Structures are given as structure tokens and as C-alpha cells.
Amino acid sequence: MKVVAIVGSPRPTGNTSVLVDQALEVISAAGIETEKILLGQRRIHPCMGHDDCQTIASCHMHDDITKIMPEFLNAGGVILASPVYFINVSAQMKMFIDRFRHPYRRQVKSSASQAGVISIAARNGANTVAVMLKDFLARATNLAPSDMLSVHGCARNVGDAITDAELLEQARKLGRDMVQGLRNRPH
Numbered sequence: 001m002k003v004v005a006i007v008g009s010p011r012p013t014g015n016t017s018v019l020v021d022q023a024l025e026v027i028s029a030a031g032i033e034t035e036k037i038l039l040g041q042r043r044i045h046p047c048m049g050h051d052d053c054q055t056i057a058s059c060h061m062h063d064d065i066t067k068i069m070p071e072f073l074n075a076g077g078v079i080l081a082s083p084v085y086f087i088n089v090s091a092q093m094k095m096f097i098d099r100f101r102h103p104y105r106r107q108v109k110s111s112a113s114q115a116g117v118i119s120i121a122a123r124n125g126a127n128t129v130a131v132m133l134k135d136f137l138a139r140a141t142n143l144a145p146s147d148m149l150s151v152h153g154c155a156r157n158v159g160d161a162i163t164d165a166e167l168l169e170q171a172r173k174l175g176r177d178m179v180q181g182l183r184n185r186p187h
Contacts, residue, residue, distance in 0.1 A: 001182060002033040003114075004075040006068070008082035008093025010040035015120045015161035016083045019151060019171040023079060023116070026175030032077075032182060037068055039092035044068075047098040053105035065099045073103065076185075077114035077178050078141070080133045084121035087128055097136050110141045114181040116149035116174045120161065126152035149174045 005024055009016040017038070024034045042064040050060055059065065072078060082093040089097070103109070115137045119129035130152040134145040151170040155161040161168070 001076040002035065002074075003027050003077035003079065003178060003182070004071045005034070005036045005079040005081060006072060006093075006096060007036060007038050008040075008080070008090040008096065009038075010090065010092060011083075011158065012038055012041065014083065014158055015155040016081050016118060018161045019118050019120065019167060020079060020081045022168055022171035023118070023151075023175035023178070026172050027077075027179055030179040032179060035071060035075075037071065039068075039090075039096055042068065044092070044095045044099065046095050047101050049101075053102045056102075059099070059102040061099070065096070068096070069099070069103065072140075073108065073110050075110065075112050077116075077182055078110060078112045078137070079116045079118065079174075079178075080137065081118035082129055082133065084119060084125040084129045087125040089119075089129055089132060093133075100136070100140055104139060110137075112141050112143070113185040114149070114178045115141055115143050115147075116151070116178055118150075118171065118174070119152040120155050120167075121153075122156045123154060126154060149177050 028034045045061045082089040117133040119126045
């Protein structure tokens with residue numbers, strides 16, 4: 001069993017990443033394998049909209065998505081995390097979502113039985129982005145948005161999340177809840 005976190009922040013140590021680390025630390029301490037994928041450190045091309053996804057075995061684009069997508073599809077649990085950029089996900093997260101077009105058109109979904117989202121805004125939009133990520137996960141998994149875990153809030157400046165006890169605890173709680181859900185899932 002493995003939990004994969006897909007992080008859409010361009011900052012490897014930014015607020016979004018810090019909160020993901022909190023959740024993954026709890027999950028890892030429970031003996032569950034974790035992987036954190038920083039999209040900003042990967043080579044990912046935007047979807048070109050070829051419209052033949054359902055007829056081809058693999059995407060025409062050859063980049064790091066070929067390594068990331070199998071991890072996402074085969075994980076027992078997934079976390080999607082994005083900072084809020086103009087009331088939307090980051091460009092990095094948007095490219096990941098758009099590149100899911102190939103599996104989606106081929107009716108392939110993630111096998112995740114647990115999912116969570118983390119969205120952090122400087123001022124507003126964190127809830128909106130959380131809803132967007134849950135909507136995507138509803139199409140990418142067999143889970144309903146109401147079954148997904150969520151952490152969303154504000155961290156105005158770089159580094160603010162690490163000193164926000166409430167946000168840190170919410171992220172750890174997401175980790176604890178994910179562990180419990182993974183342990184209780186039917187085998």
C-alpha cells in the first residue's frame with residue numbers, strides 16, 4: 001500500500017509543500033509507504049488535445065508524466081496539493097490534470113481508496129481550489145467528493161504555514177484520517 005502526493009507548487013519548501021510533508025509524515029509513521037512528487041521539478045508538457053486518446057495505447061507526449069501517471073493510478077491513497085493562483089490551481093497542477101485526459105478517455109481510473117486535497121491561498125480562493133481538485137479526483141477515482149479529505153486555508157507569505165498551528169494540525173489530521181481509511185478499506 002502506498003500514498004502518493006502530487007504537489008503543484010513551484011516552491012519545493014513553500015507553504016503547500018510544508019503541509020503535504022505534515023500529512024505524509026503521519027502516514028509514513030504508521031508504516032505506509034509514501035511518495036511526494038513535486039511537479040515543479042519535473043518535465044511536463046501541456047496536453048496538445050490530439051483527440052485520439054481512446055485509440056492509442058500511450059500518450060503522444062513523452063515527458064515525466066509517463067513516470068508520474070502510473071504512480072498516481074496505482075496508489076492506494078492520493079493527495080493533490082496546489083497553491084491558489086488567481087482563484088485556480090497552479091500551472092503545474094493544471095498540466096497534470098490536463099494530461100489525465102489520456103487515461104480518462106480510455107476509462108482508466110486511479111485505484112485509490114482514499115484521497116485528499118490541500119489548497120493554500122494568500123488571501124482567498126482556497127476553498128474554490130479544494131472543490132476543483134475534488135471534482136477532478138471524482139473523475140480520476142471511484143470516490144465521491146464527499147468521501148475526500150480536505151485541508152484549505154490561508155498562508156499569506158512564504159513560510160507562514162510552518163508557524164500556523166491550526167493548518168499544521170489540519171494537515172496531520174488529514175494524514176491520520178487517511179491512515180484510518182486505508183486500514184479500514186475492504187481487501
